[in-house]
Amino acid sequence: MTTARPRDIVRLKIQLLRNSLRGQSWRIALxxxxxxxxxxxxxxxxxxxxxxxxxxxxxxxSRDIAYLVAVLLGTGTVLAWAxxxxxxxxxxxxxxxxxxxLLPVPRRVLLAGMLAAAFVGVxxxxxxxxxxxxxxxxxxxxxxxxxLVSLVCVLVGLLxxxxxxxxxxxxxxxxxxxxxxxxxxxxxIAVLASMAAPLQWGITALVDSGSMSRAMxxxxxxxxxxxxxxxxxxxxxxxGRVGPAALRAVIIGVTLAGxxxxxxxxxxSAMIGTTAQGGAARAATxxxxxxxxxxxxxxxxxRPSPYGAIFAREWRSWWRDAxxxxxxxxxxxxxxxxxxxxxxxxxxxxxxxxxxxxxxxLIVGYGVTFAGTIGGMLLANQFAFDGSAHAAHLLAGVPGxxxxxxRAAALAALTVPLIAVITSAVLVASGxxxxxxxxxxxxxxxFGAAIAAxxxxxxxAAYPMPDVNNPFALxxxxxxxxxxxxxxxxxxxIALSSPVTLVSMLLDGLTRGIVVLVVGVxxxxxxxxxxxxxxxxxxxxxxxxxxxAVTPRR
Amino acid sequence: xxxxxxxxxxxxxxxxxxxGAQPALALRGLAKRFGLKVAVAGIHLDVPAGSxxxxxxxxxxxxTTSLSMAVxxxxxxxxxxxxxxxxxxxxxxxxxxLLGVLPDGVRxxxxxTGRELLAxxxxxxxxxxxxxxxxxxxxxxxxxxxxxxxTLVVDxxxxxxxxxxxACALLHAPxxxxxxxxxxxxxxxxxxxxxxxxxxxxHSGGTVIFSxxxxxxxxxxxxxxxxxxxxxxxxxxxLADVRGGRDLEEVFVEVVGGRTATGKELSWL
Numbered sequence: 001m002t003t004a005r006p007r008d009i010v011r012l013k014i015q016l017l018r019n020s021l022r023g024q025s026w027r028i029a030l031x032x033x034x035x036x037x038x039x040x041x042x043x044x045x046x047x048x049x050x051x052x053x054x055x056x057x058x059x060x061x062s063r064d065i066a067y068l069v070a071v072l073l074g075t076g077t078v079l080a081w082a083x084x085x086x087x088x089x090x091x092x093x094x095x096x097x098x099x100x101x102l103l104p105v106p107r108r109v110l111l112a113g114m115l116a117a118a119f120v121g122v123x124x125x126x127x128x129x130x131x132x133x134x135x136x137x138x139x140x141x142x143x144x145x146x147x148l149v150s151l152v153c154v155l156v157g158l159l160x161x162x163x164x165x166x167x168x169x170x171x172x173x174x175x176x177x178x179x180x181x182x183x184x185x186x187x188x189i190a191v192l193a194s195m196a197a198p199l200q201w202g203i204t205a206l207v208d209s210g211s212m213s214r215a216m217x218x219x220x221x222x223x224x225x226x227x228x229x230x231x232x233x234x235x236x237x238x239x240g241r242v243g244p245a246a247l248r249a250v251i252i253g254v255t256l257a258g259x260x261x262x263x264x265x266x267x268x269s270a271m272i273g274t275t276a277q278g279g280a281a282r283a284a285t286x287x288x289x290x291x292x293x294x295x296x297x298x299x300x301x302x303r304p305s306p307y308g309a310i311f312a313r314e315w316r317s318w319w320r321d322a323x324x325x326x327x328x329x330x331x332x333x334x335x336x337x338x339x340x341x342x343x344x345x346x347x348x349x350x351x352x353x354x355x356x357x358x359x360x361x362l363i364v365g366y367g368v369t370f371a372g373t374i375g376g377m378l379l380a381n382q383f384a385f386d387g388s389a390h391a392a393h394l395l396a397g398v399p400g401x402x403x404x405x406x407r408a409a410a411l412a413a414l415t416v417p418l419i420a421v422i423t424s425a426v427l428v429a430s431g432x433x434x435x436x437x438x439x440x441x442x443x444x445x446x447f448g449a450a451i452a453a454x455x456x457x458x459x460x461a462a463y464p465m466p467d468v469n470n471p472f473a474l475x476x477x478x479x480x481x482x483x484x485x486x487x488x489x490x491x492x493x494i495a496l497s498s499p500v501t502l503v504s505m506l507l508d509g510l511t512r513g514i515v516v517l518v519v520g521v522x523x524x525x526x527x528x529x530x531x532x533x534x535x536x537x538x539x540x541x542x543x544x545x546x547x548x549a550v551t552p553r554r
Numbered sequence: 555x556x557x558x559x560x561x562x563x564x565x566x567x568x569x570x571x572x573x574g575a576q577p578a579l580a581l582r583g584l585a586k587r588f589g590l591k592v593a594v595a596g597i598h599l600d601v602p603a604g605s606x607x608x609x610x611x612x613x614x615x616x617x618t619t620s621l622s623m624a625v626x627x628x629x630x631x632x633x634x635x636x637x638x639x640x641x642x643x644x645x646x647x648x649x650x651x652l653l654g655v656l657p658d659g660v661r662x663x664x665x666x667t668g669r670e671l672l673a674x675x676x677x678x679x680x681x682x683x684x685x686x687x688x689x690x691x692x693x694x695x696x697x698x699x700x701x702x703x704x705t706l707v708v709d710x711x712x713x714x715x716x717x718x719x720x721a722c723a724l725l726h727a728p729x730x731x732x733x734x735x736x737x738x739x740x741x742x743x744x745x746x747x748x749x750x751x752x753x754x755x756x757h758s759g760g761t762v763i764f765s766x767x768x769x770x771x772x773x774x775x776x777x778x779x780x781x782x783x784x785x786x787x788x789x790x791x792x793l794a795d796v797r798g799g800r801d802l803e804e805v806f807v808e809v810v811g812g813r814t815a816t817g818k819e820l821s822w823l
Contacts, residue, residue, distance in 0.1 A: 288687025289673035289703075293666070304686075309677035313663060313670075320665040320706070389661040391627055392722070396678040397650045544629040551660075 004105045009113025013120055042126035045073075046133025064216060066141060067235055070134050071219040074157050074231030077131055081161025082168060111264055118162045127158060134231060142238035150234040156252060157230035163256060167263035224248070226255035301413060306398055310406035311413075317385065318414055323465070324385055331378055332415070335371040336422045364427075364435055365442060365501040366494065371423050372443035372524075373493050375415045376450025380486040382407055382458045384465045388551040393543075400459075400539030404532040408451045416447060437513025438504045441520025445500040446493065448524025452531020453489040453496070459539045461485050464552040496527070576639050578603040578730045578761035583633035584623045586616075593619040595785040596633060601730075601778070603638070606756045607763040608772035608793075611782035612810055617765040618658055620782065621734050625655045637730055654728030656719045658735040658765075664708035668699050668718045671707055675722040686725070693721040697747065712739035720748060724755075731755065733764035737771055749775060769803040783810045 100110055118124065131154045139147030222228035229248040236245035290304050294312045302308035318324050383390055393403060420440055427435050494501075500523050504516045539546065579601040586594045594616040601607045611617045622628035624635045626642045626649065635642040640649035666674060669690060676686030694703045697717045702710065707718060716736060723731060731752070737745050752762050753775065766772055772779060772793075779796045781789040788809045789796050797805055 288683070289669045289690035290677065290683040290686050293670040293673035293677070304677055304683040306678050306680060309674050313666060313674055316670075317663075317665050386663055387661045388659075389663045391657055391660045392663065392675065393678065394627055395625065395650060395653070395655050395657075396675070397647045398678055544627060547627060 004103070004109055004113075006109055006113035006116055009110070010116045010120060013117040017120075039126060039129060042129030045130040046136065048133070063141075066137060067232070068215055068219050070137070070231045070235070071223050071228045072215075074131065074134070074154075075222045075225070075228040077127055078157055078161040078164070078227045078230075081127065081158070082164035107264060107267060111260070111267065114166065115162065118166065119158075124158065124162070127161075128154070131157065131231075134234075138234045138238070142234070146234050146238045149237055153230040153233050160226055160230065160252065160256060160259075163259045163263065167259045167266070170263050171266040224251070226252055306396075307402050307406045310398070310403060311410045314407050314410035315414060318411070321385060327378055328415070331374050332418055332422065334374055335419045336426060364432055364439075365504045368423055368427075368435075368439045368442040369446040369494055369497050369501050370490075371419055372446025373450045373490055373497070375419050376408075376411070376447045376493070377454050377486060377490055378415075379407060379411060379451065379454035380457045380489065381462055381465070382454070383462050383546055384550045387464065388547065390547050390550060394547060399536065400543075401532055401536030403539060404455045404459075404536050408455065408528055408532060412447065412451075416443070419443060419447075434509065434513070437510075438507075438516035438520075441513075441516035441518070442497070442501060442504060443520075444517075444524035445497045445520040445527075446524070448526070448528040449493045449496045449531075450490070451528040452535075453493045454486075455528075455531045455535035456538070457486060457489050459535045459542065459546060462546055462549040464550050497523075499523070576603065577601055577636075578605070578638055579607075579624060579732070579763060580636040581620070581624055581633070582635070584620060584630045584635060585632045586619050586623060586628065586630055592785055594623070594630075597782070597785075597787050599780055599787065599790065601761060601763050603761050604756065604759060605761055605763075605778045606752070606776050607761070607778045607780070608776035609763060609765040609780050609782060610767060610769075610772060610806060611765070612767060615782045615810075616785040617782055618734055619785075621732055621763075621765060622657070625653055625657075625732050626650060627655075627657065651726075652729045654723035654726065654731045656716070656723045656731075656733040656736055658738070662707050662715065662719065662722075664710075665706060667704055667706055668710070668714075668721075669694065669703035671718060672721055672725060676725050679726045681726060689725055690721075693724060696751070697721055698744070713741050713744055716740050717744060717748070720751075724751075729760060731760060731762045731764075733762065735766060736764050737766060737768060745771075769806060773802045781806060781809050 105113075132151070135147050135150040135154055138150035219228065223232035229252050233245050233248050236242070236248065294302065294304060294308055298308075298312055298315065302311045318328050420443055423439055423443060424436050427433060427439050432439075500516065500520045503519060504512060507515055577600040579599070581597055581599040583596045583598060584594055585592075585596040597616075597620060609617055609621070619628065623630040623633075624642065626635075626646050629643070634644075635649075637649040637652050640652065642649040663671060663674060672690040672693065673686055676690065677683070681689075694700050697720070699714065699717060699721070702714055702718075707715065710718065716739060720733070720736060723733070736748060736752075740748065749771070752764075756762055776793050778791065779789075779793050779802075780787050781796070789805070793802075796802070
């Protein structure tokens with residue numbers, strides 16, 4: 001018997017990847033499509049990066065832009081590597097340390113193997129291609145020697161990101177034993193992720209509005225953090241500053257050592273895996289079981305019936321299920337962020353002292369419609385939230401329309417008032433107070449049309465979500481393709497809502513407010529009614545098929 | 555997923571007789587394949603009304619697949635299923651009203667407490683609220699889940715999940731109970747309780763069919779037995795018929811074709 005080597009773990013990962021593709025041509029096609037898109041985007045970004053700043057007439061500015069791009073893109077990449085696996089792709093469960101718990105694999109070997117395995121795959125390759133553009137840029141600017149340095153630095157940056165992600169997930173696995181903690185973490189990270197968009201927008205706005213100096217200051221600070229340091233070193237060396245370069249290298253080295261130590265220290269507890277703990281009992285509610293399910297506060301909205309039961313359960317699930325709560329919060333944040341970004345982004349260069357230009361009607365109209373749309377799109381894969389639990393509805397023979405309408409009504413009751421308040425606040429803040437009534441109408445239109453699209457999508461293109469306790473685990477592969485379908489549906493929904501959006505642009509003042517409000521609500525309600533009618537009939541026909549589609553495969 | 559519409563009955567399939575001796579559950583040529591693997595190869599089965607029916611089989615024999623097709627959770631490739639004469643796939647609403655089901659390996663709406671889940675199931679079935687309240691109280695009490703009634707089902711142990719699942723299946727007082735592995739992961743005390751409840755249910759005129767691979771439970775409870783292996787029924791009849799005076803386990807191993815004794819193979823152990 002020989003001991004395992006890191007090579008074996010890399011081979012295991014490749015084998016697992018191959019097995020997951022075997023015999024399913026659509027999966028292979030999806031994988032290849034992902035690969036091509038990934039490489040294409042990576043290559044495109046890389047090429048764009050390597051060309052930035054080269055055409056600059058002023059050499060100093062051109063150098064600054066190159067520096068800015070290198071450090072910001074680099075920092076973003078490392079940060080994305082550290083956080084994205086948890087957010088969007090889930091921890092790469094193919095090489096789960098818990099699976100090695102019973103095998104006599106030395107920790108050092110496991111560490112090296114998992115690290116090497118993390119570099120095998122599309123994401124690593126794509127990232128390398130994207131940041132590799134920095135090396136080409138360095139070569140074009142400073143010559144081949146610096147290009148080589150830059151290449152090494154790009155690889156080191158990738159290494160920092162990968163090790164950070166491994167250490168974080170491993171440490172979290174130890175921390176997230178209890179369901180409460182896991183739920184909390186999922187929500188926290190979702191909120192952080194939704195904040196990433198405004199942050200990015202802020203930086204873009206800074207650069208756009210000509211505040212180069214401020215952006216430069218930010219990137220100089222970032223260049224002293226382990227996130228940005230690898231990408232600043234080529235500039236240091238090319239411009240003859242050996243000292244700072246060496247100091248940055250030390251920062252990176254210490255960080256890597258620290259992360260590796262942290263990872264190795266937490267790996268053992270991650271290997272033990274999560275153990276189930278009994279949950280605390282909820283406060284006893286007086287009255288019968290039905291009163292517990294449909295409390296007094298909901299009695300005004302629904303009666304005890306199949307519709308009422310589904311409404312009440314959905315109402316609770318949006319808060320009690322961490323995965324749903326995370327999506328709900330993200331959508332609420334997005335419903336604020338999107339109109340803000342749209343309304344405040346100057347489309348003409350800002351002239352100091354001049355009044356802020358009034359936002360364009362087209363932009364207001366579509367911005368607000370979009371806020372409603374993403375709210376309704378929460379239901380695009382609504383049956384997968386509870387996976388095979390849908391069997392209970394099949395066994396009870398719940399009519400499809402009742403089911404879909406109860407789910408839509410619960411979401412509407414929960415989100416529409418909030419989104420309405422948020423959007424109105426954004427409108428007032430951006431000087432568009434006369435848009436509030438019309439805004440509510442547009443919201444209703446977007447939300448109703450989205451309910452229609454999402455209902456159809458959730459019945460016809462459902463895909464499973466993994467049935468595990470890890471809130472970060474999301475499935476890759478089949479899900480992402482159908483997730484793309486949801487993106488297409490958003491565009492389609494906005495197109496569907498266009499008649500009302502157009503009406504809002506042609507009118508003015510109070511007339512606009514009243515007409516758009518009335519027409520918008522009617523349009524939204526009709527769209528939702530029709531959509532759930534058609535999707536409900538499909539659900540009645542395809543119940544068992546839907547159940548199979550949302551049941552995770554083991 | 556295949557987009558199969560309601561499966562047309564095969565020519566050899568005939569509906570069960572409509573006279574008094576109507577079986578509680580009748581399977582007619584149910585078949586299902588997943589890709590190239592045949593999971594269930596066309597089974598015929600009559601579960602007499604008032605019987606306590608055990609469906610035995612080794613792991614992977616097709617027990618869950620068969621029962622899922624029988625209750626309307628999985629669309630069969632061919633064949634039909636009747637509950638007291640109602641076609642499960644042609645008239646699902648009528649058939650499902652008569653059925654109580656405890657599926658195996660299926661999630662529940664686990665972000666509800668036990669009590670809320672019972673209320674939910676009752677309301678989905680269209681029962682009046684006061685009746686749901688009364689029955690939920692009874693069931694939680696009998697199954698020893700009163701305390702747990704305030705806890706989210708996601709935090710239940712495997713045994714508690716089986717019990718709350720059984721409570722959901724019993725809530726609307728169905729005529730036929732289909733239980734997939736009801737005794738798995740259940741502690742001996744709860745198992746005795748469940749056995750008692752089921753026996754009383756059968757005595758009062760109900761029909762139970764359940765799957766298991768625990769011979770002792772089947773031998774103790776069942777009036778009828780069917781042994782399923784490789785998607786086919788290998789032996790069927792009353793418990794006495796199938797046993798033929800022998801030990802049920804002996805018959806089972808022989809019918810399924812497992813090895814009963816090890817020779818020198820593991821001499822190093």
